[in-house]
Amino acid sequence: GAVVSQHPSWVICKSGTSVKIECRSLDFQATTMFWYRQFPKQSLMLMATSNEGSKATYEQGVEKDKFLINHASLTLSTLTVTSAHPEDSSFYICSAAQPGGDNQPQHFGDGTRLSIL
């Protein structure tokens, strides 16, 4: 089955640090990847849609300069949380859809738990 790998799985860092999270599609090419944020006992909140070779599309209320997204290849998208602060602590999850038209579902990575001290 389709596999999406996310790294790191857990990161703890000091306030003011920038943190990069990687999302890779291991056995398929993904022109589109999605980045979500999830708070405890809540559902997924879509942050942005990452498009290979072009700018990401951000959801309303998500700061583009705060959450930098780069989708430089068909198998890799990165999310960089710049100058992270404690309120950025959350569970970040990426997903990718297999190619093949509209009828392909999204597959998710295992998420990155970010803790800002």
Add this chain to the structure above:
Amino acid sequence: QKEVEQDPGPLSVPEGAIVSLNCTYSNSAFQYFMWYRQYSRKGPELLMYTYSSGNKEDGRFTAQVDKSSKYISLFIRDSQPSDSATYLCAMRRGAGKSTFGDGTTLTVKP
């Protein structure tokens, strides 16, 4: 009003019970319907994926879509403690982003 409504539960059942999970939605343009299972501190795992109305069965899982009522269901037969997780419904119109329910937390007690 949310586009997708899902009862958050929690839902607790004894082992071996049949579990019924449901979502309702308001956007009649939705065509693709998914159910995901999410264990604590893990990403969602795709369980079922259906297009338009009808039923789909995979092992102990059955997904039903009733577009006329804007209602989807996931049934789990012979539930096991390992089925304890949060179940998310999701749906979308075509390519692109999906809209998710808030998830239902299920506990299957031995």
